[in-house]
Structure formats: structure tokens, C-alpha cells
Amino acid sequence: KEKGRDRVQVYQSSDEQLRKHAKEMEAVHELVDALKEQRLLLHRQEIKSMVGEYSKYFEVLVRMKNKQGDIVPPIEFIPAAEKYGMIVQLDYWVIEHTLKGMANEQAGNHYSINLSGITLANKELYQHVKGLFKTYKVEPSLVSFEITETSAITHLDSALYFINNMIAFGCSFALDDFGSGLSSFSYLQKLPIGTIKIDGAFVRDMDSNAINRTFVENIKRTASAMNKKVVAEFVENEHIEALLNEIGVEYVQGYYIHKPELWFEQQKL
Ligand code: C2E
Ligand code: MG
Ligand code: MG
Ligand code: MG
Secondary structure, three states, X not given: OOOOOOOOOOOOOHHHHHHHXXXXXXXXXXXXXXXXXXXXXXXXXXXXXXXXXXXXXXXXXXXXXXXXXXXXXXXXXXXXXXXXXXXXXXXXXXXXHHHHHHHXXXXXXXXXXXXXXXXXXXXXXXXXXXXXXXXXXXXXXXXXXXXXXXXXXXXXXXXXXXXXXXXHHOOEEEEEEEOOOOOOHHHHHHOOOOEEEEOHHHHOOOOOOHHHHHHHHHHXXXXXXXXXXXXXXXXXXXXXXXXXXXXXXXXXXXXXXXXOEEEEEHXXX
């Protein structure tokens, strides 16, 4: 259309694009139904403190149950939800149910919640989230939000508005998948996040890949200089945990440490 009327643009992979589009549309419809029919569920994965803290830390990970009852991982519906306008509703659902879960649990556990960049750009996010904290009477210092470099950078103003207000409210922030996106140390310095989560791609083979090990060491050194803590994700064996311990990384997360586990299903609340 941009190039004028009566033109046909031929794509080599149009079949493939159509199939991809159909799959995404299906995923979004599934998600809309899942929200209505209470077929979303929350898993949680424990994050281990290497610095001898008493409190427990978990990351909240959303899943969808399809009509057949199979569990669908977020990679299969989050990108489509972002593309077709469903992600804010999904992230709101996760925040609300995490706070509800924490209120039921009354255990003083810390939870971190993933936020899409699109959600982060939403002007009402701060008021909405603050309202949920009041409703469920959850202590803000028990909650942190995981955002990605790319999302924070593309919506820097609204990201900073939400982050600064939530920090004043008592929550904290982690920069997720660090090193994998549009990385930039100058942006890292602009964001008042307390924790850097090193992308699992650099961690999972650091026992055999000296370059990745050096990269992890350097992120840890930089984080310390900036007074930020570090979480390493995708810790898949004992050797990697030992290396991270030597480096002084504060938190480790991964299948070797704890597998993600079912926290609760929507209908059970
Ligand atoms: P993430 O935030 O980087 O979460 C870590 C992902 O790595 C999770 O996948 C987790 O199950 C997986 N993982 C944990 N330990 C290991 C390990 O040792 N090895 C390997 N190979 N993988 C490990 P999951 O649950 O499939 O989530 C994928 C992504 O979906 C998350 O990446 C996050 O970006 C997104 N996501 C999950 N829940 C939510 C949510 O509630 N809202 C939003 N916006 N995004 C979410
Ligand atoms: Mg995360
Ligand atoms: Mg991550
Ligand atoms: Mg990741």
C-alpha cells in the first residue's frame, strides 16, 4: 500500500509467513480463551542466594493450559501477545495473581515478575500496580520486576517513570537477559536497577567456554563497581555453580539449582 495502488509484492516465503501468522493468531485466541476460562497458571523457580541470606527468592513464570490440558510455555504465546495487543492484560494478570499468591502464602518469600517492554510503556502501569499492592496488602520490598535492556531502552522515559516510582514505593528491579539484547553500558548506568541477570547463553557453557567465562567475570566486576548485584541464570551443573561462587556472583538460578515448579493454578485461588 505504501508503494501505491495496483501493485503486488511477492515474498519468497509467503507460505511460511502465512503459516507463522496463522500460528500467532491461534496463540492469541488461545490466550484470550485461557484468560476467560481460567486456564493460566503460575510456575515459580527458586533463585539461590550465595551470600547466606535467610529469605527465599523465586522468579514467577507464566504458563497456559490449552483446551487439551497440555501446558504451553510462554515462548509460544508471549511474542504473539505482544504483537496483537494482549500482553498488558497478561502481565497485569500475572502481577495480580502473584500478589494474591503472596498474600495467601504469608511466607515472606521474595518474588520477581517479568514485564514486557510494551507493558513498561503503558502510562497507567504505576497507578495500577500500586493499587494492586494496596488491595492484597503485600510488602513492596518482597517484589522485584524483571525488565530487559531492549524494552527499557526503547521506552526509556516511561520505563524510568515506572521504575523510579516503584522504587520510591519499595520495590526493586532487575535487568533480565543481560548481554543478549541491545547491550549498552551507558544505558545500564541510566537505569536505577539493583540487579543484573546475566543471560543464560553466557552462563550455561562457561565451564568449557573461556570467552563466556571472562564475560561473566567482567559483568560481575562492573556490577560491583556500580553497586549492583548479579544473578546468573541457566546454571545447569555443579561446576558452573562453583565457578560462579568463585567469581562472587550473589545469586544463581537454573535447572541444576531448582527446576521451575507449579506454584498455583488460577481456579485454586
Ligand atoms: P526469562 O525471564 O529469562 O526466564 C528464564 C527462562 O529460562 C524460563 O523459561 C525458565 O524456565 C528457563 N530456565 C530456567 N533455568 C534454566 C536452565 O538451567 N536451563 C535452561 N535452558 N533454561 C532454564 P520460560 O518459563 O519458558 O520463560 C521464557 C521467557 O518467557 C522468560 O524468560 C520471560 O522472558 C518470559 N516470561 C515468562 N513469564 C512471563 C510473564 O509473566 N510475563 C512476561 N512478560 N514474560 C514472561
Ligand atoms: Mg526473567
Ligand atoms: Mg532471563
Ligand atoms: Mg532468558
